[in-house]
Amino acid sequence: MENKQINFFKSKDINTVLKPFKKGSVVKIDSFDIRENQQDLNIGLFGWYAICPSKELKINTLHYFSLYDEPLVLYRDEYKNVRCIKNICPHRGASFFGGTLSNGVITCPYHGAKFSSKGNCQNLDRITCSHIVDNKYDNYAKKIHLSQYKTLEKDEYIFVHFSKKSETDLNNISEDLPISNYQLSDNGFSHEDYVSEEVLVDFKCDWSRIIENHLDILHLFWVHGDTIPDKDVNKNVLVSFNQKINITPKYIESIYFYKNAPSKEFIRIKYIPPGRILIYKGNPSACRYLQVLDHIPLGNNKARVIVRHYRKFLKNKFLNNLILFKETQRKIFYKIFDEDYMILKTQTYNHKLGFIKKDEIKLLGEDRIINYFWKWYKKSEDKDSPWKNINKTENHTVYDNVILKYPPEIKNLEVINNIDIIRKTLVRFAAPLLIFMLII
Ligand code: FES
Ligand SMILES: [Fe+2]
Structure with a gap:
C-alpha cells in the first residue's frame, strides 16, 4: 500500500496552538472539538x-x-x-x-x-x-x-x-447513498437565488492531496495572501481562531470563529465525501456566497477540480457583462489554482519523489479536519480498494493526453482568459471611443 503516510496522522488534543507559519504571518487556532454526532462517516470512496x-x-x-x-x-x-x-x-x-x-x-x-x-x-x-x-x-x-x-x-x-x-x-447497480447528500438544496442552500461562475482544471497530482489543500485554512493566508480579494486574508495578518468540528455520517464540517470575537464566524468548510467541499460563511439559507469544489480522482496523480462560485450579489447580467465580472473572477481562480499547483505538484505520490515518513511531519490542532480526512481516506481505501489491479507507479502517458482535457499547464488557460479580457475590453470601451473620435 503506497499511502502509508496516512497512518502517521494521529489525532492530538492540543487546546491552543500557535503556529508561526512564516515570518510576518501568524495564524492561531484553538481547537475545541465538539461533535454533534459520534457516528463515523458512512460514505466511502465509491458513490456519486x-x-x-x-x-x-x-x-x-x-x-x-x-x-x-x-x-x-x-x-x-x-x-x-x-x-x-x-x-x-x-x-x-x-x-x-x-x-x-x-x-x-x-x-x-x-x-x-x-x-x-x-x-x-x-x-x-x-x-x-x-x-x-x-x-x-x-x-x-x-x-x-x-x-x-x-x-x-x-x-x-x-x-x-x-x-x-x-x-x-x-x-x-444499487446506490450506496442518494445523490441528495451532495445537492445544495439538501445542504440548506436555495441555489436558485444565486448566479455562478466556474472553472475546471486537471492537475497532474494526487486527488487526496488536493482535497487536503482545500481543507487547509492556514495556507490561505500565506499562499493566496496576495490574491484573495479580502483585506483580512494576507501574509501580514495576525489572526486567531476557535475551531468547531461537526462529524455526521454524511459529512465533516469545520467552523472557524474569530478568537477575539467568538460569535463572529470567519468561514466554514464542509467536506461531503467522496469528492465535494462546500466553503461558505454562516447559515446556508442566508449566506450570500458559496464555493463548491468538486474533486475527481481521474487516476494515479491525475485529478480534476471543478470550482463553482455561487453568489447573491451582482446578479445583473448587463452589468456583469459590462464590467467583465465573470472573466475577472476566472482570472482570480486561475491565479489561486496556479499558486496551489506550485505546492501540489511536488506532493504527489510519485514513487520517484519518495513518501512522507512518520517523524517528518507534525499535524497540529488547526489540522484537525485534515486529520479526520486522512483517517477516513485510509479506512475507505482499505475497504473499497479502488486501486486494485492498478499499478500506481506506472505512467499512463498515452491515455493522459486523451483524458486531461483541461490542461494542467494553468498558464495556458490564464493566457486565454487574459486575451479574452483584453479583447472584450477593446470591444466594450476602446472601439466605441475610436468610432466617436472618428465621427467628431
Ligand atoms: S474492437 Fe472490434 S468493433 Fe470494437
Ligand atoms: Fe489553496
Missing part, C-alpha cells in the same frame, strides 16, 4: 462524483475521462440523457477513442461495431464474420453489450455513480 458541468457535454461528442484509472466515456444519447460507459469495446477491447457518436449510436473505430444507447450491438454481422467463417459465433456475439455506470444530471452538473463494478444492465 460530479464529473463536469452539464454544458461541457455537447451533443454527438464523446467525453473521455477516467475514475481511479478506469477508462470511461460520457455522452448524451438520442434523448439527451447522459450515458457513462467503460471505454472498452466489448468486441475486442478497443478504446472508443477515434470512434463516432450519432443520435445515441456509438461506432467503434476498430471494426465498426455500432452500439445503441441501451448498449446492444446493432450490426453483429460486421463483427461476427458469420458470412465468412462460423454461424455459431453469432450466439456469442449476441452477448456483446456495453458496460455502464449510473449517471444523473442535477444542479447543472453531470454525476456518475462509481463503484468499479459497471453493469450491462443499469438496474443491477
Whole structure:
C-alpha cells in the first residue's frame, strides 16, 4: 500500500496552538472539538462524483475521462440523457477513442461495431464474420453489450455513480447513498437565488492531496495572501481562531470563529465525501456566497477540480457583462489554482519523489479536519480498494493526453482568459471611443 503516510496522522488534543507559519504571518487556532454526532462517516470512496458541468457535454461528442484509472466515456444519447460507459469495446477491447457518436449510436473505430444507447450491438454481422467463417459465433456475439455506470444530471452538473463494478444492465447497480447528500438544496442552500461562475482544471497530482489543500485554512493566508480579494486574508495578518468540528455520517464540517470575537464566524468548510467541499460563511439559507469544489480522482496523480462560485450579489447580467465580472473572477481562480499547483505538484505520490515518513511531519490542532480526512481516506481505501489491479507507479502517458482535457499547464488557460479580457475590453470601451473620435 503506497499511502502509508496516512497512518502517521494521529489525532492530538492540543487546546491552543500557535503556529508561526512564516515570518510576518501568524495564524492561531484553538481547537475545541465538539461533535454533534459520534457516528463515523458512512460514505466511502465509491458513490456519486460530479464529473463536469452539464454544458461541457455537447451533443454527438464523446467525453473521455477516467475514475481511479478506469477508462470511461460520457455522452448524451438520442434523448439527451447522459450515458457513462467503460471505454472498452466489448468486441475486442478497443478504446472508443477515434470512434463516432450519432443520435445515441456509438461506432467503434476498430471494426465498426455500432452500439445503441441501451448498449446492444446493432450490426453483429460486421463483427461476427458469420458470412465468412462460423454461424455459431453469432450466439456469442449476441452477448456483446456495453458496460455502464449510473449517471444523473442535477444542479447543472453531470454525476456518475462509481463503484468499479459497471453493469450491462443499469438496474443491477444499487446506490450506496442518494445523490441528495451532495445537492445544495439538501445542504440548506436555495441555489436558485444565486448566479455562478466556474472553472475546471486537471492537475497532474494526487486527488487526496488536493482535497487536503482545500481543507487547509492556514495556507490561505500565506499562499493566496496576495490574491484573495479580502483585506483580512494576507501574509501580514495576525489572526486567531476557535475551531468547531461537526462529524455526521454524511459529512465533516469545520467552523472557524474569530478568537477575539467568538460569535463572529470567519468561514466554514464542509467536506461531503467522496469528492465535494462546500466553503461558505454562516447559515446556508442566508449566506450570500458559496464555493463548491468538486474533486475527481481521474487516476494515479491525475485529478480534476471543478470550482463553482455561487453568489447573491451582482446578479445583473448587463452589468456583469459590462464590467467583465465573470472573466475577472476566472482570472482570480486561475491565479489561486496556479499558486496551489506550485505546492501540489511536488506532493504527489510519485514513487520517484519518495513518501512522507512518520517523524517528518507534525499535524497540529488547526489540522484537525485534515486529520479526520486522512483517517477516513485510509479506512475507505482499505475497504473499497479502488486501486486494485492498478499499478500506481506506472505512467499512463498515452491515455493522459486523451483524458486531461483541461490542461494542467494553468498558464495556458490564464493566457486565454487574459486575451479574452483584453479583447472584450477593446470591444466594450476602446472601439466605441475610436468610432466617436472618428465621427467628431
Ligand atoms: S474492437 Fe470494437 S468493433 Fe472490434
Ligand atoms: Fe489553496
